[in-house]
Amino acid sequence: MAGTISLPLQQFIASLDNSCLPKILQVCCGVYFQGSIYEISGSEVCFSTGDLIKVIDIELLSPPTDTCCCSSGLFQVVPDEMPYGTLEEMLSLRPVGLESCLPFTFTSRSKITVGNFTLGADRALTVLSIERHEGEEDQVRCHVRGQQEPSAEFRIPVSLQGEFRECESEERFTLLEIMSSLCLRSRKFRFVNTTKCERTLVLIPVYQVHAIMNMRKSILKFPSSLEVDVVDVTEMCSDVNFVTPLSLTEVLSQPEKSFPAVAEILEGPETCSLFRCSWLPELSKNSHLIFHKIGTSAMVLLSSLKSRKTQQYFLVSQQYGGRFRRRPREFNSVYELYVAFMQAPGLKVSVTRSCEEDEEEGLPALSVGEQLEVVRSETMELPCETEVKQKDEREEICLPLYMQGHFVEVVADNKKYRLRDLGKEFSLPLDVKVVSRDTELETDPLVGFACLRIEGAMLEPTIQASFLHRPDHCFEIPTQWLSMSVSFTQEALPWPSGQPPKCHVDRVTEVTDLFFYEYRRQGNSDAAPPPRPPKRNLSSSKSSVRSPKKTSKAAKSKHGESVPTKELADLTLNSKRRPPAPPPPVSMAFLTCMTVMCDCYLKYIVGEKSFVTSCGSCCSLKHTTV
Numbered sequence: 001m002a003g004t005i006s007l008p009l010q011q012f013i014a015s016l017d018n019s020c021l022p023k024i025l026q027v028c029c030g031v032y033f034q035g036s037i038y039e040i041s042g043s044e045v046c047f048s049t050g051d052l053i054k055v056i057d058i059e060l061l062s063p064p065t066d067t068c069c070c071s072s073g074l075f076q077v078v079p080d081e082m083p084y085g086t087l088e089e090m091l092s093l094r095p096v097g098l099e100s101c102l103p104f105t106f107t108s109r110s111k112i113t114v115g116n117f118t119l120g121a122d123r124a125l126t127v128l129s130i131e132r133h134e135g136e137e138d139q140v141r142c143h144v145r146g147q148q149e150p151s152a153e154f155r156i157p158v159s160l161q162g163e164f165r166e167c168e169s170e171e172r173f174t175l176l177e178i179m180s181s182l183c184l185r186s187r188k189f190r191f192v193n194t195t196k197c198e199r200t201l202v203l204i205p206v207y208q209v210h211a212i213m214n215m216r217k218s219i220l221k222f223p224s225s226l227e228v229d230v231v232d233v234t235e236m237c238s239d240v241n242f243v244t245p246l247s248l249t250e251v252l253s254q255p256e257k258s259f260p261a262v263a264e265i266l267e268g269p270e271t272c273s274l275f276r277c278s279w280l281p282e283l284s285k286n287s288h289l290i291f292h293k294i295g296t297s298a299m300v301l302l303s304s305l306k307s308r309k310t311q312q313y314f315l316v317s318q319q320y321g322g323r324f325r326r327r328p329r330e331f332n333s334v335y336e337l338y339v340a341f342m343q344a345p346g347l348k349v350s351v352t353r354s355c356e357e358d359e360e361e362g363l364p365a366l367s368v369g370e371q372l373e374v375v376r377s378e379t380m381e382l383p384c385e386t387e388v389k390q391k392d393e394r395e396e397i398c399l400p401l402y403m404q405g406h407f408v409e410v411v412a413d414n415k416k417y418r419l420r421d422l423g424k425e426f427s428l429p430l431d432v433k434v435v436s437r438d439t440e441l442e443t444d445p446l447v448g449f450a451c452l453r454i455e456g457a458m459l460e461p462t463i464q465a466s467f468l469h470r471p472d473h474c475f476e477i478p479t480q481w482l483s484m485s486v487s488f489t490q491e492a493l494p495w496p497s498g499q500p501p502k503c504h505v506d507r508v509t510e511v512t513d514l515f516f517y518e519y520r521r522q523g524n525s526d527a528a529p530p531p532r533p534p535k536r537n538l539s540s541s542k543s544s545v546r547s548p549k550k551t552s553k554a555a556k557s558k559h560g561e562s563v564p565t566k567e568l569a570d571l572t573l574n575s576k577r578r579p580p581a582p583p584p585p586v587s588m589a590f591l592t593c594m595t596v597m598c599d600c601y602l603k604y605i606v607g608e609k610s611f612v613t614s615c616g617s618c619c620s621l622k623h624t625t626v
Contacts, residue, residue: 006229013224014185024237025230027051054242057210074172075189088158109163217243243487248479260292267485274515279475292464301455313516317507318420321438327431327451328409334399341374344427348373353406364397401531430454472501
């Protein structure tokens with residue numbers, strides 16, 4: 001175009017800053033093609049003379065040079081040969097901010113007259129500072145060294161016109177400093193160690209350019225090193241209609257009056273998705289969606305029991321219309337009781353499998369049907385025998401965290417709850433069962449599960465969407481968990497103007513185990529593995545252990561006491577969130593059992609939340625799921 005200077009693409013992109021984007025460029029000469037750069041994305045693109053390219057983002061890839069690559073050492077700026085027309089122009093093109101690199105020196109080809117002061121041509125002036133005052137023009141405070149006359153300081157307005165040339169500076173820059181400075185990138189340099197490279201270097205970074213074209217819908221990505229000459233036509237082509245790609249997060253930032261609208265999918269979701277639902281396969285490239293509205297939805301994450309063949313996970317809106325009943329949780333170790341108690345105090349459980357007393361390891365006897373109430377947790381030294389304290393006919397017993405057992409939560413509540421009410425009245429996680437389905441759903445996937453666990457609650461920014469062939473059947477897209485590119489179209493909505501259909505929204509979305517793990521990771525879940533049980537000391541003699549002071553549960557039953565007992569026993573546990581192995585007691589025999597560990601004693605399986613304690617003759621424990 002007439003009156004417009006063309007530049008190589010690489011030089012133009014190197015002079016840009018992300019804050020000035022987008023920019024519209026026009027290819028000004030020839031046909032250029034470099035097929036290898038497009039093979040990665042599976043498409044071939046060529047730029048022809050006259051093509052318009054809208055640059056929307058640039059990303060630094062590498063810092064090559066036109067002559068050699070120098071990864072270490074210092075560089076010195078080579079002054080530009082062309083003079084500057086004003087002081088303001090010269091200051092704006094300094095390699096770094098003026099205040100951070102003062103002083104610097106320049107000369108004027110013509111004499112300078114400021115007020116009553118006149119300075120001859122080709123005199124060197126050193127800039128000491130720049131002075132800014134509100135409502136006044138910026139001025140540069142300069143120093144001139146006298147030759148026959150004495151040295152002097154004076155101020156020059158930055159708008160002063162003339163021919164100004166920058167003098168060579170003693171400043172030195174590293175390659176990292178050059179690449180991180182927008183002004184430095186476009187300058188020429190001389191390597192300080194001239195034995196390595198005596199010629200002038202031009203350091204031009206290579207960028208990945210993200211752009212769109214007025215004749216294409218997808219986002220182009222190409223390196224700035226592509227040999228194309230371009231001109232900046234941003235102001236002249238401001239009215240050209242480009243397809244504007246938007247991420248789902250950017251869709252959320254659109255004004256509410258933009259909805260409902262038809263959108264086209266430019267780039268579909270990733271193949272490895274976090275969702276497993278009916279609408280996901282239809283989110284393919286070039287498909288069309290109706291975006292009804294945007295907002296924030298309260299949701300909960302549900303999981304099925306691990307005992308099923310495949311554990312399933314569901315993201316459920318708190319507007320779900322079904323009803324739930326609480327289900328008792330099952331625990332397979334005292335450590336699980338500890339974790340549940342720390343999350344929600346007041347835990348009551350019933351023993352579902354008997355456990356024999358083990359004096360050496362400090363394990364008390366438990367009988368089927370006994371009810372326990374967790375009242376506190378504490379760190380303590382366990383003696384070789386289990387002590388019993390009679391307190392209002394209730395026994396206070398101590399169970400170490402490493403003890404295996406089988407317990408079920410005591411739940412007397414038979415009330416039906418809405419999903420949104422459960423989160424208000426109870427702490428999570430919580431086991432529930434659907435007792436009445438959501439009648440607004442065609443099929444309710446939560447019905448039929450014997451037990452579901454509410455893992456957590458969240459507020460999710462969502463887009464309510466539907467497909468053109470079923471505009472009234474809507475689903476909610478959680479924008480933080482799904483990545484794709486769309487653009488709004490001018491296509492008409494598939495219903496009469498002002499008469500939108502009554503929408504039925506899917507309240508249940510099945511997600512994958514990857515979603516669950518990512519949710520736990522983002523929640524900084526750092527649940528500790530179960531504590532190590534003490535290794536049994538086979539060399540210790542039972543005769544060295546004192547007789548227990550309490551009567552075992554089995555002995556009580558022989559004397560005629562009913563089993564199970566109706567009283568609740570108080571259970572004391574460790575108070576730390578990441579409990580270590582129990583501390584060594586006073587007894588030397590018990591100390592040996594608690595501290596000696598074998599190399600193959602414990603293997604913690606992170607994904608399965610289970611551990612294997614099996615090391616042959618030195619250990620009798622088996623694979624245990626926690």
